[in-house]
Amino acid sequence: MKLARIGPAGHERPVLLDPRGRLRGLDDVIGDLNAAAISQEGLSRLTKLDPELLPIIDPDGVRFGPPVADIGKIVCIGLNYTDHAAEVGLPVPTEPTIFLKGCRPTGANDDVRLPRDAIKGAWEVELGIVIGEGGLYIDEADADAHIAGYCLFNDLSERAYQMERGGQWTKGKSFPGFAPTGPWLVTRDEIADPQALAIWLEVNGHRYQEGSTANLVFGVRHVVAYVSQFLALEAGDLIVTGTPAGVGLGQDPPVFLRDGDTIRLGIDGLGEQRQQVFAWKD
Structure with missing residues (x-):
């Protein structure tokens, strides 16, 4: 999977890129791409999603923030x-x-x-x-x-x-x-x-x-x-x-x-x- 966070600094929302490179919203699935979401359990849950059932996000003017929230060291x-x-x-x-x-x-x-x-x-x-x-x-x-x-x-x-x-x-x-x-x-x-x-x-x-x-x-x-x-x-x-x-x-x-x-x-x-x-x- 390709996972990202988009939106203004400090107000990013989680998305994934579907096989055709389109942005799909993950707001209704996870709160953010944080430590829990990128754990083995969290990623396993995301891999089971059908991207076609997730909402498409218009890519025009999209800002890509850091791909993981609250990166530590x-x-x-x-x-x-x-x-x-x-x-x-x-x-x-x-x-x-x-x-x-x-x-x-x-x-x-x-x-x-x-x-x-x-x-x-x-x-x-x-x-x-x-x-x-x-x-x-x-x-x-x-x-x-x-x-x-x-x-x-x-x-x-x-x-x-x-x-x-x-x-x-x-x-x-x-x-x-x-x-x-x-x-x-x-x-x-x-x-x-x-x-x-x-x-x-x-x-x-x-x-x-x-x-x-x-x-x-x-x-x-x-x-x-x-x-x-x-x-x-x-x-x-x-x-x-x-x-x-x-x-x-x-x-x-x-x-x-x-x-x-x-x-x-x-x-x-x-x-x-x-x-x-x-x-x-x-």
Whole structure:
């Protein structure tokens, strides 16, 4: 299934996409796409629905919000593509690099506002893993049972905050609006192999990132199991798995986001995003 939440920020309603790509309302079935709805039991209930019996929603002007309500932790895996590590001149990690992103998810196509005096705004297209069943010390062989599905994610950052202001990466990753998520949650059964997906990103029509999740250093199951050794995963948590080569920092000369830029990104089967970038205004 492809599940989504549409409507104004803070007032989204749950929908699914039927086999022909039409939006079908879930208001009369569930209150929202929350932790209960994306659990194994909740998703099993949704799979039994006949989409043809659900009301069609006019897609004109629809805003896609974050596909899961009240997403909990955003856990990020750094340097998790072999080609990305090479372009920034850093060694491939021997264990996953974990950091947290301290902002709330936003809609897939919501505007992005850079921080005040931003000088090194950056993009990163990423595959997101949505946790449906929580756990601690999850075995890698059991990881699939804890995954509700996958989504597209843009891990935006201000590199000067991240790399030149001391402390941890979280400082540069957590400005409001730096977590566009969705448009859809695509359930696990629809993605035959999450490590065989084309992944790309463009800025102002120029394609900077074009790769494949096949280049992940640490795969989806390994990442879920690994993170659960250090953090108790909960339904609704989001693990974003790193970005392929083509980040602005890796260009010669480096390229950073500016007022008026347009970002487009996508992953096969998970949809696309489009964001307009604006400078901070007091």
